[in-house]
Amino acid sequence: MTVLNNEKTISIYNNSSNPKAYPPGKHVLTGNQSAAIGAFLCGVQVIAAYPITPQSPVVEELSKFVEDGELSAEFVPVESEHSAMGVCIGASIAGARVFTATSANGLAYMCEQLHWASGSRLPIVMGCVNRAMAAPWSVLNDQQDSMSQRDAGWIQLFCRDNQEIIDTVIQAYRIAEKVYLPVMVCYDGYILSHTVMPLEVPDENKVKKFLPPYIPHTPIDINNPVNINPVTLGEPRYNANGVLCHGYMEHKYLHHKALRDSLNIIEEVDSEYKDTFGRSAGGLFSLYKTDDAEVVIVCAGSLSKMNILVVDMLREQNIPIGLVSLRSYRPFPNQKLSAALKNKKLILTIDKSLSYGYQGPICIDVKSCLFEAGISSIVISFIAGLGGRDIKPYEIAETAYDYWNKFLNNELNSENIYESQWINCKY
Amino acid sequence: MTSILELPVDEYMLPGNRSCAGCGLGIGLRYILKALEGKCVMTVPASCLTVLGGMYPVSSVSVPWINSVFPGTAAMASGVAAGLKALKKEDITVLAMAGDGGTYDIGIQALSGAAERNANFLFICYDNEAYMNTGTQRSGATPKGVKTTTTPIIGKMHSPKDMGQIMEAHRIPYVATTCVSYPTDLYDKVKKAREIYGLRYIHLCVPCPSGWQYDPQNTVTIGQLAVETGAVVLYEIENGVFRLTGRSRRLAKDGKLKPLTEYLSAQKRFGNISSDTLEELQEYINKRWEEFISKDKTLFE
Structure with missing residues (x-):
């Protein structure tokens, strides 16, 4: 990536330090504060x-940072989420680093703009505070909102705790501006967004060094005018200089390729972040006690953190269990994930969302990547925690214990292999 | 008022574009870009203007042009303006240009929000009174009685919104109406709007030969008839002060409106309008004309 090191470009950072209330070091903060401070930094x-x-x-x-003059940014209080993403798209094209955040129906209302943002290859970073999709109304947590936008061409990263939120927001800009793709930083509503946790706030000077200035791929220049995103036909066409230019399909191929290539970038950026700040935010996915595991839980978000407890509980009962916490859901790390799940006999995926009419989205993708790799483990789709239904560690532990014993006793039949299993559903 | 001989000779529309023969929009865009001296960045939703702008990788204009989702023209313009402000590049005018569907109907929410925030851009609604790009379906701007492809037999049964009044109610610094048949009126208004900070709204009447069903060579005449019959009234509201302009001002001072039938009978889209509807439209235009005249306190100064 081109990094311009002259003073003029560096001066786009108008802030010279951390927010007054959040100097570098330990703080006890909510997930939402973490995301906001991340964007500030x-x-x-x-x-x-x-x-x-x-x-x-x-x-x-x-908006508090902006109004009290600590953050020199334009705050645009739009009239809808559709416009929020519209403003982000316009400002990002103009060359500004932009941020927004939303949840559930707000994300759904943005839907066409999400495709527009990714199709325009804009490095927009958005916090998606995971919440259940209505109807019926629910303001509580599950992950149906971001999962429903899986195919919008964005990078989707899930955070396990509030430290990972601030770290992932910072990493997200680095990734986004490197591959020219928007990044959705997903974190569970209430469980993380409204819960305080101790975490380390990074030093802004270090963030500046980690994150070079944003350079738009197609700058607005009246001396070099460009028509951005005009009608593009299926077949390549010649421009006025006789150069054959991409058709719609080539643009989409490049978009997809950038997403696939970002698998490496996400890992690289996380590892560089670890070198700079001393901690990883989870790479593509993280593993817990999987080396000798025969049964593995796969899930994403705050549930992954809780499931560390579950694994420890079951290990005490001599269950050979491990945990995979997915951080990058799109792009999906199929090759690395299938390698990590090789030789595992039973895989229990837990989704806080559903591809209605089939199974949990994580389960579907895990099965797909195992099939590619010729791995024939049994994979079972569990659905849990929809619309804020509490998930308790013992419920997961009992379920895993139960299914591991069923597996050992050859009791896993078509009923619990082909249909998703609903944890703590009282129907 | 600028005379036609004083208009800049520089052109920002390139030879050849994809608009229909006799398209009023091409005329309009040409003078808009002259007034802005090409120092603008456009945001454009799905519309006739998208087609006029050309298909990748060729373009028919020589200014930066950003396409937008259909409802999002004003939001994107708002974002471009905020981005340029953050980067201290405010010498470029942000020009949002949407059709009547992209303004009255699907685009009104984003526009209303931007107007309430007084976002710093010029919004031009080019009004051809139906969804022409998708094949002449009725819009919130289509006059009562008009045959469209979605009002194919009895004609539109509802009166259009008054978008000028809606924007006036937002108390933005500048609201104007104009028509492509009066290029200097259009030029002067865009030029004036260019110098104003905040959201500026210009309503541009754009006759459409295919949708209005008249001979493409008559676009200018049809636009003139629209103004001379009072179907379209040229005015501007600058910081709350209303004044009639151009041909409408002259008609108000020392002339009178032509009968509406002269305008309607020149277009086949009004082909089977009932005498009741015609009477109703004429009455509405007379009443509105009187209102405009009494609203203009500068007329007989």
Whole structure:
């Protein structure tokens, strides 16, 4: 990536230090505060957002930074999420580093803009504070919102705790601006967004060094005018200089390729982050006690953190269990994940969302990548925690214990292999 | 007022574009870009203008042009303006240009929000009074009685919104109406709007030969008839002060409107309008004309 090291480009960072209330070091913060401080430290220049529970405190915090002059950014209080993403797209094209955040129906309302943002290859970073999709109304947590936007061409990273939120926001800009793709930083509503946890706030000077200035791929220049995103036909066409230019399909291939290539970038950036700040935010996925495991739980988000406890509980009972915490859901790390799941006999995926009419999205993708790798482990789809239904460690532990014994006793039949199993559903 | 001989000779529309023969929009865009001296960045939703702009990888204009989702023209313009401000590049005018569907109907929410925030861009609604790009379906701007492809037999049964009044109610610094048949009126208004900070709204009447069903050579005449019959009234509201302009001002001072039938009978889209509807439209235009005249306190100064 080109890095311009002259003073002029560095001066786009108008802030010279951390927010006054959040100097570098240990703090006890909510997930929403972490996301807001992360955006602050990245020197965002335009913020556009519309309030929705449980996202609202992110932008409340950011608007406070802007109003009291600590953050020199344009805060655009839009009239809808559709416009929030529209403003982000416009500002990002203009060359500004942008941030927004939303949840659930707000994310769904943005849907066409999400495709527009990724198709335009804009490095927009958005916090997605995971919340259940209505109807019926629910403001509580599950992951149906971001999972429903799986195919919008964004990078989707899931955070396990509040430290990972601030770290992932910072990494997200680095990744996004390197591959020119938007990044959705997904974290569970309430469980993380409204829960305080101790975490380390990075030093802004270090963030500046980690994150070079944003250079748009197609700058707005009246002396070199460009028509951005005009109608593009299926077949390549010649331009006025006789050069054959891409058709729609080539653009989409490049978009997809950038997403696939970002698998390496996500890992590289996380490892560089670890070198700079002393901690990883989870790479593509993280493993817990999987080396000698025969049964493995796969899940994403805050549930992964809780499942560390579950694994420890079951290990005490001599169950050979391990845990895979997915951080990068799109791009999906199929090759590395199938390598990590090789030789595992039983895989229990837990989704806080559902591809209605089939199974949990994580389960579907895990099965697909195992099939590619010729691995024929038994994979079972568990659905849990929809619409804020509490998930307790013992419920997961009992379920895993139960299914491991069923496996050992050859009791896993078509009923519990082909249909998703609903944990703690009282129907 | 700028005379036609004083208009800049520089052209920002390139030879050849994809608009229909006799398209009023091409005329309009040409003078808009002259007034801005090409120092603008456009945001454009799915519309006739997208088609006019050309297909990748060729373009028919020589200014930066950003396409937008259909409802999002004003939001994207708002974002471009905020981005340029953050980067201290405010010498470029942000020009949002949407059709009547992209303004009255699907685009009104983003536009209303941007107007309430007084976002710093010029929004031009080019009004050809239906969804022409998708094949002449009725819009919130289609006049009552008009045959469209979605009002194919009895004609549209509802009166259009008054978008000028809607924007006036947002108390933005500048609202104007104009028509492509009066290029200097259009030029002067864009030029004036260019110098104003905040959201500026210009309503541009754009006759459409294919949708309005008249001979393409008559675009200018049809636009003139629209103004001379009072179907379209040229005015501007600058910081709350209303004044009629151009041909409408002259008609208000020392002339009178032509009968509406002269305008309607020149287009086949009004082909089977009932005498009741015609009477109703004429009455509405007379009443609105009187209102405009009494609203203009500068007329007889």
